[in-house]
Amino acid sequence: MTTLNSEKVFRDPILGFIHVDDSIILDLINSHEMQRLRRIKHLGVANSVFHGGEQSRFQHSLGVYEISRRMIQALDDNEKFANERHWDHENDLLVQAAALLHDVGHGAYSHTFEHLFDTVHEQFTQKIIVDPSTEVNAILKTVSNDFPERVAAVIGKSYPDKRVVQLISSQLDADRMDYLLRDAYYTGAEYGRYDIERILRLMRPIKDGFAFDIAGVHSIEDYVISRYQMYLQVYFHPVSRGMEVVLENLLIRAQDIFDKDPDNPIFFPIIRPIFALKNKIDIQDYISLDDSVFNTAFNIWQKVDDKILADLSKRFLDRKPLKSIVLNEKTKDLIPSLRKKIKDRGFDPKYYTGENDATDLPYESYSPKTGEEGIKFVYPDGQQVELSKLSPLVEAINGKESIDRRFFFPREMLSNPEINQLYLKYKKTY
Numbered sequence: 001m002t003t004l005n006s007e008k009v010f011r012d013p014i015l016g017f018i019h020v021d022d023s024i025i026l027d028l029i030n031s032h033e034m035q036r037l038r039r040i041k042h043l044g045v046a047n048s049v050f051h052g053g054e055q056s057r058f059q060h061s062l063g064v065y066e067i068s069r070r071m072i073q074a075l076d077d078n079e080k081f082a083n084e085r086h087w088d089h090e091n092d093l094l095v096q097a098a099a100l101l102h103d104v105g106h107g108a109y110s111h112t113f114e115h116l117f118d119t120v121h122e123q124f125t126q127k128i129i130v131d132p133s134t135e136v137n138a139i140l141k142t143v144s145n146d147f148p149e150r151v152a153a154v155i156g157k158s159y160p161d162k163r164v165v166q167l168i169s170s171q172l173d174a175d176r177m178d179y180l181l182r183d184a185y186y187t188g189a190e191y192g193r194y195d196i197e198r199i200l201r202l203m204r205p206i207k208d209g210f211a212f213d214i215a216g217v218h219s220i221e222d223y224v225i226s227r228y229q230m231y232l233q234v235y236f237h238p239v240s241r242g243m244e245v246v247l248e249n250l251l252i253r254a255q256d257i258f259d260k261d262p263d264n265p266i267f268f269p270i271i272r273p274i275f276a277l278k279n280k281i282d283i284q285d286y287i288s289l290d291d292s293v294f295n296t297a298f299n300i301w302q303k304v305d306d307k308i309l310a311d312l313s314k315r316f317l318d319r320k321p322l323k324s325i326v327l328n329e330k331t332k333d334l335i336p337s338l339r340k341k342i343k344d345r346g347f348d349p350k351y352y353t354g355e356n357d358a359t360d361l362p363y364e365s366y367s368p369k370t371g372e373e374g375i376k377f378v379y380p381d382g383q384q385v386e387l388s389k390l391s392p393l394v395e396a397i398n399g400k401e402s403i404d405r406r407f408f409f410p411r412e413m414l415s416n417p418e419i420n421q422l423y424l425k426y427k428k429t430y
Contacts, residue, residue, distance in 0.1 A: 014181050018066040031135040033104050039290035044110040045243040048319050050187035057103050063178035068099035074203040091164050098154040098168050108294050112247050118279045126152040131283045166209040172375050191229040194222045204378050211376035221391045228362040236358040236404050242321030245354035245408045250312035253351050308351050325426040327405035354408045361401045
């Protein structure tokens with residue numbers, strides 16, 4: 001690590017201060033690719049519901065870096081509780097760089113953009129890190145020629161030292177610890193808060209990663225339940241998802257127009273490559289895209305001759321989400337009839353309806369798919385035990401996926417008494 005002459009400190013509303021004492025980290029923060037994240041909202045369109053939810057991917061990335069730094073410090077401070085040395089400080093910069101860069105490949109409007117254009121952000125993050133044309137790659141190579149590949153491997157979960165990966169990607173990692181607190185703060189959702197200071201203080205290094213002192217069960221339990229509640233109350237919010245469906249259908253309409261007429265002037269040069277190439281887009285063309293680029297496109301498109309594109313653009317800009325009902329055994333057979341009524345009203349169902357599944361697995365004691373284990377606790381004698389064995393609350397949600405399936409349709413359809421009654425009966429699940 002290359003130490004700065006004086007520590008750089010960033011004030012942060014969640015963590016108090018973010019401390020940077022390594023020149024590599026500071027250079028990464030100031031890189032072109034990282035600064036782009038200032039122009040991408042962390043919560044996508046959720047600010048249409050939670051008006052305070054304007055925080056950026058950049059803020060979150062700094063937070064994940066800082067929490068990873070504190071986790072390393074906690075492991076170092078608490079090594080006295082271990083029988084042998086488990087953490088290698090040669091990994092410090094690797095962890096911190098991976099934490100800082102873990103979201104550098106996110107596209108505009110986050111997951112909606114990713115779903116439509118098949119641009120998986122984890123893959124684009126790794127591409128940006130290893131691509132010789134990026135500033136991030138050049139900075140990482142000043143450490144060693146293979147350092148970009150090592151950082152990318154940590155983010156891709158293929159790095160051989162699983163202790164390193166666990167700090168960035170596990171059921172209690174720096175990423176989740178930051179976004180829960182940050183999203184709770186900016187949305188005003190109190191149930192996303194938990195005691196991060198106590199959790200860090202009770203971290204214990206073990207041979208294959210980290211665990212927590214047995215005294216910390218209730219603090220970790222609080223963290224897991226906070227995450228569960230945030231997904232149900234914030235990330236699954238039906239109005240926010242109604243805006244996501246408008247955005248997705250808007251981009252689908254734009255793609256259909258592009259496929260028929262690639263030279264249409266509504267596709268100005270900076271956005272043309274993503275419609276033409278999707279996930280085969282050149283990395284520099286991808287990096288040029290952010291929320292502001294697409295907002296400019298939507299402002300232009302609301303005045304074009306294509307009525308569907310213009311209308312969907314205006315709905316998105318003016319916050320006119322689609323309404324929704326729960327999709328379940330009682331409603332799923334009604335969908336074909338609903339689509340026909342919507343079409344008869346003059347709305348093309350392809351662009352004015354949508355089915356959206358929101359899913360989350362709040363906790364899993366063991367994942368057969370990944371081999372990932374649950375959160376571990378350690379007794380003074382070294383005995384280890386997994387969280388769900390200690391907490392009836394966590395055991396109650398262990399391995400149980402939360403699913404909210406919805407059918408979305410234009411708000412104008414509520415003037416139909418039959419559809420309005422259906423909406424009033426099935427608009428909520430919790």
